[in-house]
Amino acid sequence: MIVAEFDVLPCHMPQSDPGWRFSIHANRVSKGWLVRLVTDTGVTGYGYASATRHMGASAEGLKGALEAFAPHVIGRDPFNIEACLAVLDHELTGIYQAKAAIDCALHEINARALDLPLHHLFGGKLRDEIPVMRVLSIKAPDEMAERGRALVADGYRFIKIKVDGNVNDDFERVRAIRDAVGPDIRLTIDANQAYVPKDAILIANRVAELGVEIFEQPVAADDHAGLKLVTDHTPITIEADESAGSLREVMVLVADRIVDAVSLKVPKLGGLRNAVAAARICEAGRVRCRFGAHVGPRLMSAQAAHVAAGLAGLEFACEFGEFVRLTNDPTEGIENIDGKVAVPVGPGSGGALKPEAEAVGSDAYPMPADA
Numbered sequence: 001m002i003v004a005e006f007d008v009l010p011c012h013m014p015q016s017d018p019g020w021r022f023s024i025h026a027n028r029v030s031k032g033w034l035v036r037l038v039t040d041t042g043v044t045g046y047g048y049a050s051a052t053r054h055m056g057a058s059a060e061g062l063k064g065a066l067e068a069f070a071p072h073v074i075g076r077d078p079f080n081i082e083a084c085l086a087v088l089d090h091e092l093t094g095i096y097q098a099k100a101a102i103d104c105a106l107h108e109i110n111a112r113a114l115d116l117p118l119h120h121l122f123g124g125k126l127r128d129e130i131p132v133m134r135v136l137s138i139k140a141p142d143e144m145a146e147r148g149r150a151l152v153a154d155g156y157r158f159i160k161i162k163v164d165g166n167v168n169d170d171f172e173r174v175r176a177i178r179d180a181v182g183p184d185i186r187l188t189i190d191a192n193q194a195y196v197p198k199d200a201i202l203i204a205n206r207v208a209e210l211g212v213e214i215f216e217q218p219v220a221a222d223d224h225a226g227l228k229l230v231t232d233h234t235p236i237t238i239e240a241d242e243s244a245g246s247l248r249e250v251m252v253l254v255a256d257r258i259v260d261a262v263s264l265k266v267p268k269l270g271g272l273r274n275a276v277a278a279a280r281i282c283e284a285g286r287v288r289c290r291f292g293a294h295v296g297p298r299l300m301s302a303q304a305a306h307v308a309a310g311l312a313g314l315e316f317a318c319e320f321g322e323f324v325r326l327t328n329d330p331t332e333g334i335e336n337i338d339g340k341v342a343v344p345v346g347p348g349s350g351g352a353l354k355p356e357a358e359a360v361g362s363d364a365y366p367m368p369a370d371a
């Protein structure tokens, strides 16, 4: 069996809330590409390349990288994933989001060719469902509180609050949300690098009294000294996201105990194999990990859920439910029910293109005119 076809299909998904924003960007459209690999025996696998500009991946850059990678993938045995990824690493350093799409598509082909669920390729699963943490966009405190209340009414027990880097404003946001959702909802805040270290320590200690458990990426991604300062001066779990943009970076964060936890994402780490490797590094170093926001089509969350299902060290909710705030999803196979996702049964990830998307190809989900 060899890979016979390599296609790159647009997968641009507008936010249902046009005002959705975090501290760095306000992405009106979540942009990316679906890679479709087809073998000479007719097995198809899809993977998603996520254009996350604050992680160094533009939509245009990803498309160019994927097109450059195509000749290195076509003709290869899809079971030989290591060899394929080694060639791509040699061809172009970094651009992990493009490599992740190919890694996911190859794993999907393997599992489907063997007629197995994807998690069988990674040692099986320890759990059948995973609690979902939903993310609140930065808005005025009362509006965020209202949206938090709506999430709880929908069954979610874990909420992540995007914050902006201003101690007083952010404290008011968290206080309004805590008042609205009650004492039992598990809260996280995420600054996306917006704080300077001393202010981060201040807000961390203030929101600790409101029961916030995790503070994600308080300061600049490359400010390891600042991150460690925050980690060492607050009772809250400090979690790296943008700082953990590669296996090498995860290893450094864990080895030097710069953070208490790491947010794993399949796109930024370069695929399912590297996400598992990063989790193992965390586990060995006694640093917590969980899967962060997989913002894009359902297919991506389905694939990530299969590897998350088998990680013993996973101990907090994962962000596998953000697809519900995006429109135009060409894929299906996983849903949020009562604040959780069930690990799809398979074959493969259980995630797939919708029949109507299969029928008419990429034209079914074009770039929206106002994107």
Ligand SMILES: [Mg+2]
Residues within 6 Å of the ligand: 190, 192, 216, 217, 241, 242, 263, 292
């Ligand atoms: Mg984050």
